[in-house]
Amino acid sequence: MAGLLRAGGRIGMVATLAVLASACSSITNHRGYIIDETLVASVAPGLDNKQSVRGTLGEPTMVSEFGDPIWYYISSRTTQAPFTRPRIDEHTVFAVHFDAAGTVTAADRTGIEQVVRLNPESDETPTLGRHRGFLEDLFGNIGTVGAGGLGGGGAGS
Template sequence: MVLAAALTATGCTSIRQQRGYIIDPLLYNGVHAGIDNERSVRDTLGDPTFKSQFGQNIWYYVSDTNLSGPFRRPRIAQHSLLAVTFNKAGNVVSTERDTGLDKIVYLRPNSDKTPTLGRERGFFEDLFGNIGQVGAAGASGNTDSGSNTAGGG
């Protein structure tokens, strides 16, 4: 009976999962503006989680700790972000550290449909909507198939 109670109690505990960049506080705090460049940041911290695609050259190092238990969705317990901004020469201009959960966005899918622009068509309109449309695009073209304009004649 005691063994069954112990197994049941361990089954209800949360599982910690580390996702993204694994933070080493000594290295994480070792990047400084005006001293480091792209190469030194890569040598110190490794490759970033992702880089900015537009605008300034910014490298992001993102770390999350998730907790999940049986019959529950995982939730983010800790979040940390390091954003390193570089100038055109590749030197560090600024670093920004954020450890709050306030910038996390939870996306929930609407349903099994993807919203699109335009009007919605029904089943029969989809099924029979193109009747009479075949050949309509070529109707305004040249219908005189007997003339040969490529030759000199």
């Protein structure tokens, strides 16, 4: 009987460790357009137009607002370990360029090397110009109000 309890305890401990180990695994998530290599390779400059690209690849993720018409198909794969922020592992942008008639002129692909990392949680916003201290801000205008030549109603009025 004691041997059965020990075996049951070991099985329970192994099961608990298995559950805890699976809880620490990373979560993989796909965001955006799911790229099919065969369909992307079938887009041919000079042969395809907007209608055929839409039929092959579907609606673009984003369309350019200015300049030549460009359709962007954006895809990202992220992983997230427990209690952390998601991290981009793979990022692809497939851009299809069109001319004024709507014919494909070029199709190119860029990857994660084009991604810019920004830190929006900074305490300061960098600005151009002089850095002024607290006392300069407080007393900086003393003597400039009503100074001659600034249209403040001088002697020649």
